[in-house]
Amino acid sequence: MKIAHNLKCILLFSLLSAFCFSQKFSFIYEAKYKTSKEKPEDINTDKMILDFDNNVSIFRESMSRDTDSLKLINKNGGFKLGVENQFYVKKDMSNNKVEKIITYLHANYLLPIDEELNWKILPEQKTIGKYKTQKAEVNYGGRNWIAWFTTELPFNDGPYVFHGLPGLIISIEDTEHDYSFNLIQIKKGSNWFDARTKTITIDWAKYDLLGKSYYNDPWNSKTAKKVIFTDPQGNEKDINEMIRQAQKSILEDNNPLELNHKINYK
Numbered sequence: 356m357k358i359a360h361n362l363k364c365i366l367l368f369s370l371l372s373a374f375c376f377s378q379k380f381s382f383i384y385e386a387k388y389k390t391s392k393e394k395p396e397d398i399n400t401d402k403m404i405l406d407f408d409n410n411v412s413i414f415r416e417s418m419s420r421d422t423d424s425l426k427l428i429n430k431n432g433g434f435k436l437g438v439e440n441q442f443y444v445k446k447d448m449s450n451n452k453v454e455k456i457i458t459y460l461h462a463n464y465l466l467p468i469d470e471e472l473n474w475k476i477l478p479e480q481k482t483i484g485k486y487k488t489q490k491a492e493v494n495y496g497g498r499n500w501i502a503w504f505t506t507e508l509p510f511n512d513g514p515y516v517f518h519g520l521p522g523l524i525i526s527i528e529d530t531e532h533d534y535s536f537n538l539i540q541i542k543k544g545s546n547w548f549d550a551r552t553k554t555i556t557i558d559w560a561k562y563d564l565l566g567k568s569y570y571n572d573p574w575n576s577k578t579a580k581k582v583i584f585t586d587p588q589g590n591e592k593d594i595n596e597m598i599r600q601a602q603k604s605i606l607e608d609n610n611p612l613e614l615n616h617k618i619n620y621k
Contacts, residue, residue: 379408381545382523383417384514388534390440390608403442403536405514408547412512414444423550438566439611439618443551444468444516453516456551459565460575465554466562468516470495474502476520483525484538491520497614498534502527508541515612534612559616566618573601 382405387398402417415423419442443456453468472493479490481503488503495516502513506522513524514536528535557565574597602620611617 379406379544379547380510381406381542382510382512382514382538383540383542384536385539386416386442386514386534386536388440388612390610392610393607402539403514405512406545406547407510407512410448412446412448413547413549414442414446414515416442419443423548437605437608438562438569439608442515445549446512446516446518448511448518453518455516456554457557457562457565458551459569463551463554464557464561464565466557466559470516472517472519474520486525488525489522493517496612496616498529498531498612500527500529533610562616563618567620570602570605570618570620572598573605574598 384403384405386401386403389395389398391397403414404417404420405412405414406420438457438459441455441457443458445454445456446452455466455468457464457466472495475492477490477492481488481490483503483505486505486507488505491502491504493500493502500517502517502520502524503526504513504520504522504524508523508525509521510523511520512518513520513527517524517527517536523538524536526535526537574594606620609617
């Protein structure tokens, strides 16, 4: 029965894929995550967007998408501080290629994600919103994940690096309840764009070095133009004290999504 059901899912996916993959969609997810094990009550909530077009997708925070749009218009735009817990992911499902983009000091570093997703599709089903979904399990990043996907939206994609099921991932959460992504909205025919095409390819070892470089000088004080920091009262703040405070915050954020690539800053 299980094999027959899986074959049915795959057949449905094949019949509808030619129609659906020719159109542009934006899938909006609500992401909740805990970056510190010592402060489990501190939960970050962000809106993240999966832009999908012709078997290629980009997953990024809503703010990152806005920043990319500004870059295309006037070449300006901000960038996220830190190296760990950047969520920018490009996928090319036709070539089974997944790439994570780390933006650091205005440079875009391309990190190939070659960890295989060996999904286990389970018989359990439930309705989420208006969609009938089915349960699946996978290991990624040193975490165990529970996903719910629907063949009613026949896109073999999902949030972050997750893909490869016979339908769109509606919800996924790790078993420690540290990270979750839940679909909240779908937009058809959205503007699809990629502003991070100029990249430098790295591996996880280089990723580790980037993180340590950020830790050693989080304010880029050695190379950036001199900036005077002041407190709310207008008093000039000591840059060395600010560095120490930033390093303390970096050490407290000790719960990255990829636990198996957690950076040891000291």
